[in-house]
Each structure stands twice: as C-alpha cells, then as structure tokens.
Amino acid sequence: MSRIITFSKALNEALHQEMEQDEKVFIIGEDVAKMGGDFGITSGIWKRWPTRAYDTALSESAIVGLSCGAAICGLRPVAEMMFADFIGVCYDQVVNNAAKLCYMYNGQASAQLVIRAVTGGGIRCAYQHSQCIEPWLMNVPGLVVVAPATPYEAKGLLVSAIRSNNPVVFLEHKGLYNTKGEVPEELYSLPLYKANVEREGRDITLVAGMTMLNFAIRAAEEMAKEGLSCEIINPRTLLPMDKETIINSVAKTGRLVVIQEGPKFMGYGAEVGAMVYEDVFEYLKAPIRRVTSLDTPVPFAPVLEDYVMPHYSDVLKACREVMAF
C-alpha cells in the first residue's frame, strides 16, 4: 500500500521500521533524541526506545569515533550530522577511521554505520550550512555515499544504508525534505550501487540526482516538445557509482549533460565525464556538458545565492548545445 508522504516522513519511517527489526540499530547525534532532530527526522524514536537514542554534546568527532568503535562491536549506529558542512569537523574520523576500518581489520570488522548528513543550499543559511559535500568524500575508497532524490528513494535507500556493513554517508538534501511522493507503508529496501533510469530516451543522457533530478525531468519534458527524447539517470549511490548504467546510456544517446549542485571544478560531474570519455568516447556525438553551481562559497542574500546555485535555464541551454554540435 502506497500513500503520499514527505521525504522527511519517509526517512523517519525507515528509521522506525528498521529499528523495530534490529535492536542493534541506535541513533546518536546532536538533538536527535528528545527533540527528534533539528529537522524532525528522528522524531518519535527516543520515546519508543530511550536506550537507543542519544543526544550528545557538540562533538562531531566523538559522534563518528564512537560510532566506529560501536560498529566494530557489532552495533549499527545511525549518526546525524546536523548540517553536512559539519563533517569538516570530524572529517578525520570519516575518512581516516570509518572509511578504512574494514581495510585495516582485514575484513574482520567493518564500520557498519550510517552518517546522515543534511546537505545542500537554497535555504539562505550561507557559507557553512549550505554545501554539497559529496566531492569531499568520493575520493576516499571504502566510503559509500548515497543521495536519494524522492521520498520513495529516501526510505528504501536509508534502509539499505542501515543494513550495509560499509560506512555510508547518507546525504539528505534539505530542499527535498518537504517534497512529497508515493511511499509504500511496508518496510522495503532499494539496492545500493545501482543507478536508476528515471526516464528512457534516445537523444541525450541527463545525469542528475537529489534536487537536480527535478531540473532533469522538467528539461526532458521541455525537450520532448522539441521532438527530442532525454534519458535521465539518477545515480542514487554516488560512491561507488554505477558506471555501467551511465556509460551504456551515453553510448546509446551519444550526448551527456550532468546536472549537479556544488562547484563545477572536481564536482562529481568531472568523474562522470572522465568515465564517459575513457570508455565510450567513440560513441559521443558532442562534448559533454556540466550544469553546476558557480565555484564560490554559498552567499546569504537570496539574489546572491540564487545567482550561484545551478540555473534551470542552463540545463536547457546545455541540451540544445549538445544537440546542435
């Protein structure tokens, strides 16, 4: 039975249902227990399981470090980074500890934890509350980085993340929290490491995740009026990325437009481009295009922030450019 709920509610449901299933799962973070989280994602959990929900001091390193130690002992922590930007504070614990635990322990133990990180801009909270952090993480072997785009994905992927034995940074774009979509009531999971072909097409491949998926869908509809069909690939898991689905699609269409929030330089669009050039260059009919934020920190005033964030019109422009090549 599906019904329409918000992205936030879908996440909350995933947590509740998975915690019902597995007593090794606990939540930890700042204000996650009694308050139910700054964004309400963990609401109701502390009431049901007071010994499985922990409010901490402002100690990101301790949160992640503790999660690593607990994971080695067989528990399944779900830690929260109130804002993904804060991962800088505990970056060492994420990349030098969690990411490498399985490797350091020769596979005898692993960092089976989830760090839910609230990511993305558009809410006028500026520099240190608005970043898309996935590039900081994607160059670290051992990490898994997941980024749902819809409520349906949010629940299914969070369940998989919790069940995964690898350390997962689960990126929740704050701009998606209030979006609505159909979500089954029952517990279900969606596979990690698999991209989703949101829409099939023959002329252009659009790679877009999180809030940018919406841009891609709108652009595809716009392009359809011009007689062009766009194929939309939503990576869902950013690391390890489903390379095969993406390059296969580009081999078919011969044209690629990546739409990603965050700076262009070394954004994940660069990796997608490199993968395509390396493996399916000869199938290309046009150079790739990336639609991204500008390479700046995120400013506060709405006109400034809007200027920096990706523009929908740039998506159409990119599509037309690749068609005209």
Place this chain on the structure above:
Amino acid sequence: MTISKERLLKVYEDMVLIRRFEEEVEKYSKNGTIPGFIHLGIGQEATQAGIIEVLLKTDYKFPDHRSHGAIILSSLPEDRKRIMAELFGKKTGINGGRGGSMHVNDLKVRNMGFNAIEGSIVVTGLGTAFASVYNHTEDVTAIFMGDGTLGEGTCHESINMAATWKLPLIYCLVNNQYAISTRFTESHPQPQLAMWANGYCVPNEVVDGNDIEAVIPAVERAVARARAGQGPTLIEFMTYRWQGHFSGDPAAYRPEGELERWKEKDPIKITRGRLISEHGVNETDVQSIHARVESEISGYIQFALESPNPDPEDAVKYVYTDIEVEAR
C-alpha cells in the same frame, strides 16, 4: 597491595620480552629490513606490561604507536611471532603485512589497533565502551594516549562524553615527557597532566610509570571502577623513552644528563633488584628467564625473516565488505 612473587616473576619476564623485542626491532629497522617508521618503547616497559597484566582478553585495548609491548603481551603466545612478521611487512603478519607497526590489530584478543591519527582511538574507544553498556557486558576499554595526544580536540570530546555517560573507560595517559621534541610543559598549562581530568570530574591519579608495583594497583583500581559502572578514570604514568621519537631520531632536544638519570630508573633493573633482594629469587633463575626470552625473540625474528612477502593483489582486498575493487 603487594604483588606476589609469582606475579612479579611473570611481569618481569613480560618486561624483558618487551625490551628484547624492541631492541631487535631497532636493529632490523636501522639495517633497513623493517620498512617505514618505528617508535620504540624502550624504557616504558613497566607501564605497558602492568596495564596488560590487569586487563582481560575480553577487555578492549587501544594501544598507540609506542606500544609494541602492549601488543605483544595481549596477543596469544602463538601469534607473537606474527606481530614481528607484521612489522617486517610479511604475508604471515597478523594483518597480512597490510598495516605494519602503527596499525597492528587483533580482534581475537580485542586489540583494537591503532589509527595513526593522534587522538583518533580516543574517540573510537568511546564506541567500544558504549557497546559494553549497550550490550550489558562488563568489558572495559583501555586507551593508550600520550602527553602529546592530549592536545587533540578528540581527547576533550572523548572524556567529556565518557564522563557524562559514565562509560567504562580507562584513559592510560603515558607521560614520557616529550611529544617528538616538545616537552609537555611547553604545550599544556597543567603542571601535572592528570589535573586535566578534573575539569571533566573524572577521577585521576599520577603513578610512577617505571615501577610496575605501582602501575598494577592503579590500573586495578580504575578497572574496578569501570566494571562497576562508575565511569572513566584517568591514570597518568610518569615514564621516559630512551630512544628518540622514532628509530633514528637522535633526540638532541633532550637536556644533558636527563636520559642517564632516567636510565637509572630502568623498570627492569628495579624489578630485578626487588626479585632478588625481597623475594629471594636467585641469579640463575633470572638468567633462565632471560634465556627463555632470548630464544623466543630469536624465534620471532627467524619466522619474520623466513616468511614470504604478501601477494601484491591483496592490496585491493577488504576495501568494502561486499564489492571488489579492480586490481591491476
């Protein structure tokens, strides 16, 4: 509380084992056989042997980079040669040669290993202590840290959380006076580092780290508190390292005479003296301990030298639990 003769003999042998292990490691590091960095704990044997002596196999131990001794003693006897092989980077090493000196771990004996970022294990240790509470076990967690480590923010985050939640932790603050070339008095305001714990309402004591008969009771007290659910304790062990920070460091930053003064407080010499004078152990028995250790150590070296190198392709294993990474 006094230590019985049997126990003292045992820990004496433990300390001699550490000493000889470190001396051989120094030799093989200097001649290029052991790759990479080595940090020797010669002079700190009593601290390491004493702590391990008190902890159970089921307690979680986080040794740091200068704790070969703690690692050796907490391993199963048959695995000790594999620790040497690990330092040599061999396939038979306890971690397959993948980690080396700074990253030895062995979950069988709950040696949680070291993450080479200073202060990292201080927060990971929170997790094992937390798990004991969550899983309702009596296992305690001992974290080795140094005067240098104490600068890291993670130490403050850790003790803050451990104290608030009364986690079963023992902070073993091994104060060997120097963090590479920086004396602890130059980087911390407290004249005695144990005082730092007062800010977090954590019981603490200062102990002569070279007197094993002082080390053991202090650790026992802390462990008892932890098992009883009374929360963390910090013990500052005053000691000294005879070598530089890493093997090859001439340690010119030390004032004249300091090393000599500390060598007079050699933990092994002290205990040997007591065994003979206070416990009636005769010289021959002591010699036989040394001989036993000697043959053990040469066994480790032999094993390490003769062991093969790891298969290069092993480098791509265990990045993820469920995905293969492409080899060459």
Place this chain on the structure above:
Amino acid sequence: MTKNVVMPRFGATMEEGTINSWSVKEGQTVSKGDVLCEIAIEKLTNELLAEEDGTILKLLGEEGATIACGEPILILGAAGETLEALAPVAHSAERTPLTQSEERDVPSRQPSSTMQIERAEYRESPQITPKGLQLAEELGVDYHFVKGTGRFGMITREDILAGKNAGLLPKAGAKISRSVATGETQKMSMMLLSTANAMDSSLKSTAQTTISMDLDAAAMVRAYQSHKDEFSQKGIKLTYTAILVKAVAGALVEHKLLRTVIEDANLVTRAEINIGIAIDVADSLIVPNIKNADQKNMSQIAFELEALSDRARNKSITQEEIAGGTFTISNLGMFGIKYFTPILKPGESGILGVGTIQEVVQVQNGGIFVKPVLNLSLTHDHRVVNGAPCARFLQTIQHILNECETLFVN
C-alpha cells in the same frame, strides 16, 4: 521485465493525445499488433497497436484522459507476469537496464556459392558509432557488411579496422546515401552478393591477365555440322561449347599448370579435370562443372552440358555440381562478342573466354581464303603460369580441334 508504453507522437506537431477508449484490460495478454486503445488528436483518431507480446499490467490513464507525448500510458509486462510479483512501484515502473540492441537483422540464408567469405549479413541501416563512421569514410570501408561488436550491437572503430584488415569488404563507391532521391534501390540477393564478392576476391588475390588467339575453327565447324543431327536423334543437343569442353579437357591433361593453383605458398595441381561452364541465369551467373571431362565422351559431355544448363535455369543446381571445378569456359559467342577478358573463378588459374565464330579472310601461301575463326581469350593467373605456357596451351587446343573428328570417337 516491465516496459512503459507511452503516448505516441503521431506526426511532428502532436504534443498530446486523448485516450478515447481502451481496447484492453489489466491482466489481459496481448500479442504484437493487437489494438491497445484509440487515441484522439484534435479531429483525428488513431489506433495504438501493441509492438510486442505481453501482459497488460497496469493502465495509467483513464478513458478521456489527455496525456503528453512520451508520457507512459500503460505498463506492459512479460507474458504471464503480474503486478504483485514485482517490486513495489511508486510513480513509474522500475526500469531495468537496457539490454536490447536495436539492430535489424536480415534473416540469414545459406550462401549458394562455394566460396568461404567471412562477412556479416548485409544490414540496411546498421548502427555505427560516430567515430566508426568517420573511420569508415576515411578508409573507404562499406560498413553495411561489418559485424558490430560494440554496445547495442553498434559498429565500432575496431570493427571497421578489423574489416579493413581482412580485406573482405568492397570499397564504398559513391557515399551511401541515407535517403533515396531518384533512381532505384534494390536489395541485392544472396546470390548476387556472393557473385559480387567472388569477382572482387578473384581480382584481388590473383595476377590475372588475358591472352587471345583466333582459333582456326574449320575442322570444328565441319565436325559439328556432320554430327549434330545424329546427336539430335539421340535426344542430345550438340553445341560448340560441348566440343570445346572436350578439347580443353584434353589439353589440360598435358598442360598441368592451367589446372594448378596456389594454396598456402604451395602449388597444388588438381588431378580431376572438372570443366566449369559459365551459365547466364536471370541476372546472375552460375558455374556448374562437368566432372572428369577428359574421361567422358562427346555424347556424355553434350548431354551433361544440356542438363546442367536446364537445371541452372530452373535453379535446381546442387552444391556438388558447383563445387570442385578445375577450369572454366565462358562462351559469349552467341552475343557476337569477340574478345573479352573473363575473370578467373576463385580457386582456378585459367578461364577460357569463347567468342563468336566469324568468317574471315585469311591469306595463306599467297592465296585468299575464307575461314571460320573462333576467338579464344584465355585469362590465366600469372603467379602460377606464364604467357608462353598459356600460348602453348592454346596451341594444343588448336591442334586438338584441327582433328576435331577424333573427339567424336568413343
């Protein structure tokens, strides 16, 4: 595996269509070609037909709903599949990665020739990568014959290079145009393709050249005239070709080089003298052969020749009859052709082109005579046999035919 059926675009300006009525129900099995629904666009209605067999899993629009082109209107599953059996679906069917290629295959037929050519079936509009196309154009490779090994069966640069190296592909003549402006485009039959390939292959792999001679045909003509009725009474049609077959077969006994070929840097001389006859059938060429022609008498040869011609014309020639030729004779004399340069049949080193019989004026010993002369054009593989031995071969034929009457002795 589910598939979305979308609102189709009937015509370039259509943006949306209205589902007038559904002709199927959820759970119904459909076959390719069945009507799924009626779609109205402004004043026109069109039927939407199923493009493949399957089960209707879900109808995504009600009757009367207007849906944009490209939007899904129903979910099709594999035959027998049900919606419950699938993972839960929220807004659209979960897509599975594409595995189907889009190549259109020409149904494969057995080639009717004996030659082993490794080339792909001809494909009318094969998919080729942009760089593959660029390379094909640069190298002059006709990619319609190239097997594609890339994703979705597309032809890649590597495939083009492989085809070029194998040397099996005809050069593209004019650029292959994608749309036909004027003139006629007709797909070549397998037979035509085989022949085309054979010609190309022959020219490419041998050093063939032609020498010619005017054969004094007087004796032959006399023999023909004197025996044709007798043969006709036996129900056999006697022809000059048959006589030539016998003469050539005889000459080949002695002239081994004309029945020698190169195989893997060896000179292989054929023992059997099987004379092939080029027979013009419809617009193609069939070359069956008369086995061991040197050992057969004239009646047998004439009889067989006639039979083979008939069978060739009604397309009942067998593989066995076409295989194993040693030497070929091609007679264009009936068309008034004098000299021509026949092309060697692949696997042979000599082919004798026979021209028309003409009456010519010859000077002999100072006297003027009218003689029948038959033009012979011998194409030979210069790698195996030089001009002089070929000339001698022709002279032998002349000698044999000078005693043409003896050919009729059993």
